[in-house]
Amino acid sequence: MDLGFRMHAERTPNPNSIKWVLGQPVADGVASASFDAGAVTPEVSPLAASILEVEGVERVYLGPSFVTVTKRDAAEWTELAAPIVAAIKAWAASGESALGPAWEPPESESDDVLVGRIRTILERDVRPYVEQDGGEIRFVDFRDGVVEVLLQGACAGCPSSSITLKMGIEARLKEEIPEVRSVVAL
Template identity: 35%
Template sequence: MGAMLIETERTPNPATLKFLPGRQVMAAGTRDFATPEEAEASPLAEALFALGDVTGVFFGGNFISVTIAPGAEWSDVKPDVLATLLDHFTADMPLFRGGTATGIHIPADDGDQDSGFADDPEDAEIVAQIRELIDTRVRPAVANDGGDIIYRGFDKGKVYLRMQGACSGCPSSTATLKNGIEALLKHYVPEVTEVLSV
């Protein structure tokens, strides 16, 4: 096996870089780690958090986004992140500990009962349209920026979405959400009045 090259891409968030190992990272879904505790599920995420300046790790289909703390410099952290990723992929280590190698992640807070976003069965058709638009139009665009957007609910005209990865902390995310996504959804789904981030 020849030397492995990991490409790096900037994202709209200066604190987040996207690393492309040139191979599949997640077979399905995405995974977001916002704390070292969450990262314990993945040896790779844990190793990245252990570098010290890393405050967020996000796994996408073919990339890993890493976010560093305010005040940290990419010039200091990047070589360590690259070394950690190279070690991981060269050794073909599993992405997750025990049995969760599929990578399909059901966040603990996704229970509709307690989040207050139970979709009204009468809105089923609207919700299907919204989900379809998010999956086909919104998520591919956001994935380019190293993040993901998850549909959380529709209630009386308001659409609730959750931002992950590079999108969650970047200054442009609120603007993206408000201008781009809201305009798109309103255009195709007249019942939508507002888009909110949760």
């Protein structure tokens, strides 16, 4: 089966996540989307629903040109890889959009100047590095000096994410925005 693109797997810092790089857009017009087992139907995301049917898969993150799959601790990649690849290939061959008609993007929070600066730094300086590892960071809120973010994809549950959060993301935001006291992941 000729997919019209090459796909390869990359390890991430999270041993429970693998990033499948497709080299083509995954979710047309959408930066990313994350789905947990038991919380998605084919009407929301045919691709994520198909991958989440694989026993042992816990979460699917659709990035710009990759799919990060997170497994349960007890599951083994040797048993999961083939059915995950088959699901991705079947989706690619189908021509369907990765996001179905029932998918709705998360609500956007209100922006003020400070929040806008935080978002800009996260988008410009942090997101590219997080995406290289198969993950995503999403701004949630800024209140009383505390920036709340949601780590998704390979970053969710990654053993090194707390170090990255404090030493990298928090340090970068504090450097640019003195009003930031800390960064926490939800």
